[in-house]
Amino acid sequence: MNVYRYDENPLLTPADVKPHRPDYEVIGVFNAGVAEFNGEIILLLRVAERPRSNDPTIVKAPVFNPITGDLDVVSFHREDIKYDFSDPRTIRLAGQDSFIYLTSLSYFRIARSKDGHHFTVDNQPLLFPTTSLETFGIEDPRITKIDDTYFISFSEVSPVGVGTGFASTKDFIHVDHHGMMLAPENKDVVLFPEKINGKYYVLHRPVPKSTGAPEIWIAESDNLRYWGNHRYLMGLRSDHWDSGRLGAGAAPFRTEQGWLELYHAADENQRYCMGAVLLDLEDPSKVLARTNQPILAPEVDYETDGFFGNVVFSCGALQDGDTVKIYYGVADTSMACAELSLQEILASLTYLED
Amino acid sequence: MNVYRYDENPLLTPADVKPHRPDYEVIGVFNAGVAEFNGEIILLLRVAERPRSNDPTIVKAPVFNPITGDLDVVSFHREDIKYDFSDPRTIRLAGQDSFIYLTSLSYFRIARSKDGHHFTVDNQPLLFPTTSLETFGIEDPRITKIDDTYFISFSEVSPVGVGTGFASTKDFIHVDHHGMMLAPENKDVVLFPEKINGKYYVLHRPVPKSTGAPEIWIAESDNLRYWGNHRYLMGLRSDHWDSGRLGAGAAPFRTEQGWLELYHAADENQRYCMGAVLLDLEDPSKVLARTNQPILAPEVDYETDGFFGNVVFSCGALQDGDTVKIYYGVADTSMACAELSLQEILASLTYLED
Numbered sequence: 001m002n003v004y005r006y007d008e009n010p011l012l013t014p015a016d017v018k019p020h021r022p023d024y025e026v027i028g029v030f031n032a033g034v035a036e037f038n039g040e041i042i043l044l045l046r047v048a049e050r051p052r053s054n055d056p057t058i059v060k061a062p063v064f065n066p067i068t069g070d071l072d073v074v075s076f077h078r079e080d081i082k083y084d085f086s087d088p089r090t091i092r093l094a095g096q097d098s099f100i101y102l103t104s105l106s107y108f109r110i111a112r113s114k115d116g117h118h119f120t121v122d123n124q125p126l127l128f129p130t131t132s133l134e135t136f137g138i139e140d141p142r143i144t145k146i147d148d149t150y151f152i153s154f155s156e157v158s159p160v161g162v163g164t165g166f167a168s169t170k171d172f173i174h175v176d177h178h179g180m181m182l183a184p185e186n187k188d189v190v191l192f193p194e195k196i197n198g199k200y201y202v203l204h205r206p207v208p209k210s211t212g213a214p215e216i217w218i219a220e221s222d223n224l225r226y227w228g229n230h231r232y233l234m235g236l237r238s239d240h241w242d243s244g245r246l247g248a249g250a251a252p253f254r255t256e257q258g259w260l261e262l263y264h265a266a267d268e269n270q271r272y273c274m275g276a277v278l279l280d281l282e283d284p285s286k287v288l289a290r291t292n293q294p295i296l297a298p299e300v301d302y303e304t305d306g307f308f309g310n311v312v313f314s315c316g317a318l319q320d321g322d323t324v325k326i327y328y329g330v331a332d333t334s335m336a337c338a339e340l341s342l343q344e345i346l347a348s349l350t351y352l353e354d
Numbered sequence: 355m356n357v358y359r360y361d362e363n364p365l366l367t368p369a370d371v372k373p374h375r376p377d378y379e380v381i382g383v384f385n386a387g388v389a390e391f392n393g394e395i396i397l398l399l400r401v402a403e404r405p406r407s408n409d410p411t412i413v414k415a416p417v418f419n420p421i422t423g424d425l426d427v428v429s430f431h432r433e434d435i436k437y438d439f440s441d442p443r444t445i446r447l448a449g450q451d452s453f454i455y456l457t458s459l460s461y462f463r464i465a466r467s468k469d470g471h472h473f474t475v476d477n478q479p480l481l482f483p484t485t486s487l488e489t490f491g492i493e494d495p496r497i498t499k500i501d502d503t504y505f506i507s508f509s510e511v512s513p514v515g516v517g518t519g520f521a522s523t524k525d526f527i528h529v530d531h532h533g534m535m536l537a538p539e540n541k542d543v544v545l546f547p548e549k550i551n552g553k554y555y556v557l558h559r560p561v562p563k564s565t566g567a568p569e570i571w572i573a574e575s576d577n578l579r580y581w582g583n584h585r586y587l588m589g590l591r592s593d594h595w596d597s598g599r600l601g602a603g604a605a606p607f608r609t610e611q612g613w614l615e616l617y618h619a620a621d622e623n624q625r626y627c628m629g630a631v632l633l634d635l636e637d638p639s640k641v642l643a644r645t646n647q648p649i650l651a652p653e654v655d656y657e658t659d660g661f662f663g664n665v666v667f668s669c670g671a672l673q674d675g676d677t678v679k680i681y682y683g684v685a686d687t688s689m690a691c692a693e694l695s696l697q698e699i700l701a702s703l704t705y706l707e708d
Contacts, residue, residue, distance in 0.1 A: 098563065136565075160586045162562065162566075179582065180583065180584040180585070181582050181583075181584075182584070183537075183584040184560045204537065208539035209562065210453060210515075211453050211454065219537065226575050228532075228535050228579050229535075230517060230535075230537040232514045
């Protein structure tokens with residue numbers, strides 16, 4: 001696979017983004033949704049910020065307070081054995097797999113570009129947590145344009161779980177909120193760009209607890225607000241790069257061969273790569289083909305090193321003829337872009353036996 | 355709380371139900387949905403069966419095969435240290451919390467009664483697993499009548515997760531399937547018996563993994579097929595009987611004070627009791643009041659002893675004036691019924707401060 005990483009990579013780093021208030025610092029600008037609007041390329045950046053601290057023995061957790069509208073800060077001593085700080089992203093009770101706090105709070109901010117290489121970041125957030133279901137932040141937006149409306153699906157994180165929020169905008173100024181579309185635990189939700197046989201479809205990624213794994217499902221709707229007829233779509237492969245967890249990435253786009261979905265997956269070592277899956281044009285619940293190898297893997301320094309290294313994670317791509325521009329977060333820290341050939345991606349797919 | 359347990363309790367036990375095939379045995383007949391139909395009380399029984407075995411060193415797991423339509427059996431040696439058989443309901447990999455097989459397979463069968471005390475069990479299942487999402491069985495049906503249709507929500511269990519199936523019948527003979535209404539992990543789904551301000555509502559119980567707990571949420575729909583606008587409704591109370599997990603039980607019914615929902619909960623010792631919560635008549639996402647103590651707890655021998663003891667678990671109740679007939683599964687083994695006073699239940703509620 002020929003991968004043309006932009007010379008300007010990383011396109012945006014935390015240093016390029018001013019925190020939304022002076023007592024906070026930006027530690028991540030990554031996993032952006034992508035859209036074309038008014039002749040520009042829009043990145044809807046996930047910006048992760050944390051309270052500034054000069055004391056390395058203290059770990060701080062920012063929490064949006066829906067009553068005051070302000071951010072509260074909960075502090076922990078790093079040596080406190082009741083807690084586990086080994087994952088830099090989370091605070092867990094010792095011995096537990098689930099988290100009780102995040103070490104940063106994410107929200108969405110727009111970056112704009114004429115050429116797709118050089119971006120200017122808006123001064124203000126476009127979307128900031130607003131509800132009790134978003135007290136730990138909003139994350140990983142995906143954008144799908146249908147007619148003249150841009151629909152945004154994103155993770156809503158709070159102590160009661162990680163669900164999927166849904167919002168829409170026509171101008172990237174005013175945003176309408178449509179509530180939580182899929183209940184916890186569910187993230188990595190991407191909307192297809194058109195109705196298929198009269199129905200809207202999303203790919204989604206539940207994380208079940210009692211049995212099952214973080215794998216990709218598909219659901220349908222007739223109004224984009226309510227979703228059902230959930231079906232299992234594709235799963236982990238124990239001997240592959242996608243053996244640990246996987247989820248949809250960019251919004252799927254139409255090719256002659258089928259819907260092409262660029263998805264992310266991690267192995268047991270939490271190395272995140274991007275791969276591709278082809279879905280039937282008339283029935284997107286049918287998997288036609290899948291890449292046995294990643295199409296994009298963390299290789300260069302900005303992908304392997306960072307807040308959470310060895311991660312390439314795309315929430316949006318643009319197709320222009322044979323060129324697929326994959327915008328992607330690197331190391332949970334910065335944004336990058338790589339161009340791949342559509343024909344090469346399609347040629348790398350392995351078709352399933354009937 | 356005055357609780358009148360029927361003299362005939364347990365009303366139905368595994369000995370009362372003939373297995374659906376001779377090489378299987380019934381180990382549970384419990385957690386039945388309840389409806390009134392044609393002058394009779396219908397219990398839609400969850401029947402749990404397992405392959406007969408004379409060898410106590412072998413643990414067998416029945417699995418529905420959607421291709422052959424038959425049941426496959428996977429066998430394990432009880433001494434195999436790769437596995438954990440300590441929970442009699444499940445087979446887990448050693449050291450894991452999630453399960454990989456169940457030791458029984460459940461399906462639904464009807465029992466009928468004129469007096470609500472004496473039941474006759476149908477010879478054939480009404481609902482049996484049919485899809486790849488039900489290979490480990492279907493469980494815990496709830497029935498809600500709207501107009502002339504009985505809607506059935508139930509757990510669909512398979513290796514890819516535990517989701518919620520949805521079906522309907524007008525005659526308890528022919529059943530229409532409506533697919534998986536809520537994606538894994540989600541169970542304990544009960545439908546309100548009428549539209550409220552133009553929308554259908556369900557209570558549901560996700561089990562998130564990364565953060566959050568097994569708690570009750572509410573969702574809405576305009577067509578009963580697709581669901582959204584998920585909101586968190588009520589949670590665990592660390593110093594109460596409902597400190598471990600909780601979920602909706604019987605379909606809610608209308609009282610002058612609000613929607614009365616009888617819910618189940620367990621503490622950390624897996625002791626399952628029933629309690630009550632009152633929801634606003636005009637906005638069922640608003641909790642008005644809740645019982646601080648259980649209204650029904652496992653006390654008598656058929657509730658404390660059995661396949662999985664110390665469990666009372668209702669999936670359906672009937673209200674007749676001041677009488678609330680709570681049909682409930684006991685010890686994951688048998689069915690029982692208790693009558694309580696509606697006024698006493700309502701008087702036991704503690705209203706929340708505004």
